Amino acid sequence: MTNSELIDTLAEDLRLTYGCHTAILYGSRARDDWDAASDIDVIAFRDAGDQQRVASRWNGVFLDLFVHSTNDTVEPGWIRINGGRVLFQADGFGDKVLRETKALFDAGPEEVPAAELLVRKVWAEKMLERAAKGDVEGNYRRHWLLCTLLEDYFAARGEWYLGPKRSFRALSETAGEHFGLFEAALKPDASLAAVRAVIDVTFKGV
Template sequence: MENRPEPRAALPEALAADPPLARLVNELCLRHGCHTVVLYGSRALGTATAESDWDMLGIREGGEATRDARLVDGVFLDAFIVPESGVVGAGASFLHLRGGRAVRDPRGLGARLLDDVAAALASPPRPVAEAEIAARRAWCHKMLGRIRRGGDADVEANYRRAWLLFDLLELYFVFRGRHYLGPKESFRFLAAEDGPAYEAFSAALAPGAPTSAVEALVARVLSG
């Protein structure tokens, strides 16, 4: 028999100190049958502002993976709902949970998942085949050539420019055998560890940046 969602009174007493968080945890339990909820992102790391998203992972016994994204009292809730089978031993697939907190965890599954995430981060990412690395490098050159030929009025060239700029951040880390942890953490890393790359991204991403700035960024990314 499928477990029924637990009522508000069954939520951990520790959540009483944070009514907005307690409300969202309760809603994930009631709406989706979650027994475990992990809070991550700036709200878990202690760097949130009043406008910061509520980033959450809800785990339930079964069912399909889904997403609950909506405004709650003017703040965005972004909750991923997954079955237990999708998280067991899958820490490498949930690196975005780094620094998270299992705010409801009656079975200890959230804590185990966070331990798996920490272990995955402590190890290098799975190697990318040399042929795939070569293909991605060739793709960067191909895109850059199309951008050069297109000109400012070529909508396809401008689309490819945006596409290339978006992918280059992750490719920087792929080419160096490092975990890619999203834009916020990645730019923080670059600012601290690779100033020239940070400046190259800043120049290429600036509104109205010349194609030469994109070329310089591609050269920097491919130097890894």
């Protein structure tokens, strides 16, 4: 089944199985930079029924579906759908959701106070010290720290964090040196000094 056929089949399923009047495809399948391992990301709306999250293997691919009520309003978690594509809609509802989401995205995230950034920096340094233990807990904290640092990197700069794929792409295109630091620190055999370098660049000036 081609990607187009998959999406058409999903649209029909959303109408019949979930009673949705609007659906928006987002993520790699909407941007057309997907590969065989990419999932299908969809947000859909219906007039009746509770919110529903569906995460399952569907027709051979992973489906990540969020079903919302018509009355639900755009909130920061929805920025992931910015730039999405309407699959079907009632009375322009999908276009309206995308317009409101774009306005939220363009306004940027709430500024993280300097005091909060300092707390996050101290936390990162504490985690690095515990990672130095080298035991199972230390190794866990090392991975936890690296995942959090990517989010904090964008938060410290007043930018949205858009997940690892888009975030690393943005870094490679606009801050190649910083991308290189993350790339080095995320290698399985990376030194703690490499992780320290990521902490320093993430909280530069804090």
